[in-house]
Amino acid sequence: FVSSTCRGPAVLVVCDGETTEYMGSRGGCARGGVAAVAFCALGVRPLITELSSAFDASACEQIWCADGSTAAGRLEEIKRWWGSLCIRGPQCGCRPKPSESVLIVGEDCLRLAKRMFGGSGV
Numbered sequence: 001f002v003s004s005t006c007r008g009p010a011v012l013v014v015c016d017g018e019t020t021e022y023m024g025s026r027g028g029c030a031r032g033g034v035a036a037v038a039f040c041a042l043g044v045r046p047l048i049t050e051l052s053s054a055f056d057a058s059a060c061e062q063i064w065c066a067d068g069s070t071a072a073g074r075l076e077e078i079k080r081w082w083g084s085l086c087i088r089g090p091q092c093g094c095r096p097k098p099s100e101s102v103l104i105v106g107e108d109c110l111r112l113a114k115r116m117f118g119g120s121g122v
Helices: 034-052 075-088 107-117
Strands: 010-015 020-025 060-065 068-073
Touching (some): 060 075, 068 075
Antiparallel strands (some): 060 068
């Protein structure tokens, strides 16, 4: 049995010495409990394994922390990884949010990245 100890948004306090800002966050299922991180890792492990066969692992690596993920490598392989994550993720309880995702590329890849990820919401 695992119960989330987080019942509302987490609050991030940002203070620069003169002013204080409070920002709420509803992201992350592992927030609020030590055991939740371990159970989250167990839950996403099958998805991680399945995604590994969807792209060339020598050209792209996926990195996971609790229920958050990242891929780094060749743009074509990142696109394959993202497509697979968007299809398989929801079936495994992982719901990618394109509007909260960022693609970081060099200037030489910008045009190709816009063409490849155009319309994806990233």
